Amino acid sequence: MQALKDRLTAQARGEGFDACRICRPWDVPQVPARLDAFLEAGYHGQMAWLEDRKHWRAAPQVLWPEARSVIMLAESYTPQHDPMQVLAQKDAGAVSVYAQNRDYHDLVKKRLKRLARWLIAEQDCEVKVFVDTAPVPEKPLGQAAGMGWQGKHTNLVSRDLGSWFFIGSVFTTLELPEDAPEVDHCGSCRNCLDICPTGAFPAPYQIDARRCISYLTIEHHGPVDEALRPLLGNRIYGCDDCLAVCPWNKFAVEAREVRYHARDDLRAPKLAELAALDDAEFRAFFSGSPIKRIGRDRFVRNVLYAIGNSADQSHLAQVQSLICDPDPTVADAATWAARRLMADT
Incomplete structure (x- = not known):
């Protein structure tokens, strides 16, 4: 199976992915307790689907019991410009880097499907592909597969890719060789916690979505709490502050996919x-x-x-x-x- 894994990794890179790692669906035993604590604190706000589907999100092996391996894929979307500069332009709106061009869900899912079809052709197996919208704990799985670690801002950070990358997964019935899990490399750094305009981090490695600008501008329906509105500044879709200040971004690689490069009319609309x-x-x-x-x-x-x-x-x-x-x-x-x-x- 190691030879197949090597060919899989090469094929993934050929499809445009920047990293390919493998773990087991049951390699995230910490997720149920963490998810329960998050939900019990009410940190999910209006995102009711997190609670409605928690039996799947808490245990990937329940989502598809036949799966024996999870192939985790990463694709860089590192910007060509400094995303923090627009925050000083009061006549312009700040749009999160990932949304400054094409919808990544569509692009990543097409790559995942092509890779899954290749795997089926190479070895008789069953596959399922997921990117963001399914009840899959992608960030813990990414850490279990050695792709990166969940930083103090709860996002995945990679020593090779920094903070700017999309993740997707291919579940398969094949038992592929696993990669070693990644360990935490945040050290004493607090950049992501201290930069947050709304104080959305109750503690390191915890996030209260109800105060997160990404949640407030994208997921939250209805009026935003008046006390939080001044703190939004000119951020009109998402927020990149905690990602942008991560020191590991010095290793980030620029996005190869041109459809992730910012549209001119969305850099500072x-x-x-x-x-x-x-x-x-x-x-x-x-x-x-x-x-x-x-x-x-x-x-x-x-x-x-x-x-x-x-x-x-x-x-x-x-x-x-x-x-x-x-x-x-x-x-x-x-x-x-x-x-x-x-x-x-």
Whole structure:
């Protein structure tokens, strides 16, 4: 099986993956207790599916009992630019690096499927592919497979790839040789904890999604707590702060996939132009982008919070025009932004 694993690794790299590691589905015994503690603390916020599917997420071997190996794949999306620079541009919105071009779910899943078909052709077996949307504890599995370790910000960090990489998995009935698990290399560093604008980390290796800007701008429905809105700054979709300050990024490799390179119009998109989008324009502008998934109303809500934080009164007329928006959350955000801007006069 080692020869097959070697060919698999070479094939994975040929498909565009930057790392290929293997573990067993049952190599993450710590997950059930950690997941229970996370849910019991209410840290999942409105993400009810985490609790609804916890029996699968807590134990990958329950998700597919026939699986004997998990092939973990990583693909770099390291940016060509400094993603923190846009935070100082108050007339622009900050979009998370992973969402500045094509939806990675589609690209990674196609690569996974091609790799899975190759494996079936090489060796009679069954396979299932997963990328992010299934109840799979991908980060713990990544650590068990030696791909990286879950840092103090709870994201996976690699000594070879830094923080900027997507992960996907191929479950198979084959018993492939395992890789050694990775150990923690964070040391005394607190960069990711200290940079968080909203204090979303109750302790190292713990995250309260209810305070995380990525959660608030993407997963959270309805108005955001008014106490948190000023802390969002101009972040309108996701947040990269805790990833960007990780020292291990000095080893990150630039994304080979050009469809992960930032679109020019999403490096620092103008808030005024984004606030003016109606539903059809929003869908057209973000066609093929993960941003399209949250819909126009939630996105414009985020843009209005950013405008409210801008102290730029040239936005006031546009904001006031959205106070009567049909969506109550947009109307609430516009009212708040207008009040903020007028308070700066």
